[in-house]
Amino acid sequence: MQTVKIPVSIDPIRAASSGLRYEGYVPGKQLKRLSELCAGDCSDVVVSLECGVDLQGIVYLRGKAVTELTLLCQRCMTQFTTEVTVDFCFSPCRTEAEIDELPDAYDPIECNDIGEVRLHQLIEDELIVAMPIIPMHEDTDCSQGSKDVVVGEIDPAQEERPNPFAVLEKLKSK
Numbered sequence: 001m002q003t004v005k006i007p008v009s010i011d012p013i014r015a016a017s018s019g020l021r022y023e024g025y026v027p028g029k030q031l032k033r034l035s036e037l038c039a040g041d042c043s044d045v046v047v048s049l050e051c052g053v054d055l056q057g058i059v060y061l062r063g064k065a066v067t068e069l070t071l072l073c074q075r076c077m078t079q080f081t082t083e084v085t086v087d088f089c090f091s092p093c094r095t096e097a098e099i100d101e102l103p104d105a106y107d108p109i110e111c112n113d114i115g116e117v118r119l120h121q122l123i124e125d126e127l128i129v130a131m132p133i134i135p136m137h138e139d140t141d142c143s144q145g146s147k148d149v150v151v152g153e154i155d156p157a158q159e160e161r162p163n164p165f166a167v168l169e170k171l172k173s174k
Contacts, residue, residue: 006047006123009116012092012109015051016059022049028067031124037131039079040070045123060106062089065123071135073142080137086126092117 004024028035028042035042049063066085073080091106093099099108111117136142 006049006119008120009112009118010051011114011116012051012061012090012111013059013115016053016061018051020051022047022063026065026120026123030120031127034069034124034127037128038069039072040081042070043068045127047123049119056103058091058103058106060089060091061109061117063087065127067127069131071132073137074134075136076142078137080135080141082132082135084127084130086123086130088122088126090117090122 004022006022006024006026010020024047026045026047028044031042031045045065045067047063047065049061051059051061053059064085064087066083068081068083070079070081072078089106090109091102092111093102093108094111102108109117109122
């Protein structure tokens, strides 16, 4: 199959009834929100997407997205690249009742006014959620390694403060 650009939006019901499959990429330059969270450029996202209908008659969009992000290590404050991979399985829903009845294997997605799903936005959202909360090198690759960072020292005299609930303990014993 030829590697092509993934369409910006598709009609999931029409695509599922046709059993469409996409193997391609989303240009990293088009994912503005993801790029803003990175320390450098966001590489193109390699995407495989399958549209279909399961045995229960539920329309689904199942796929995988892989990209390489340049992030800032929060230990040593240097840039590093990491691969972010997401697997997703969505089903378009129009009402709250459809969302409530949807099996756990599927995540609900909303269609726009003309019944289409914005694939680029959907893939970007999934990659943002999959990003590490605190980006760091591996201990062996980081200049700080596994050193414990000490921000301040606790004064031992402060540890001996009186318990504010001691008064309640006295009232309880009466």
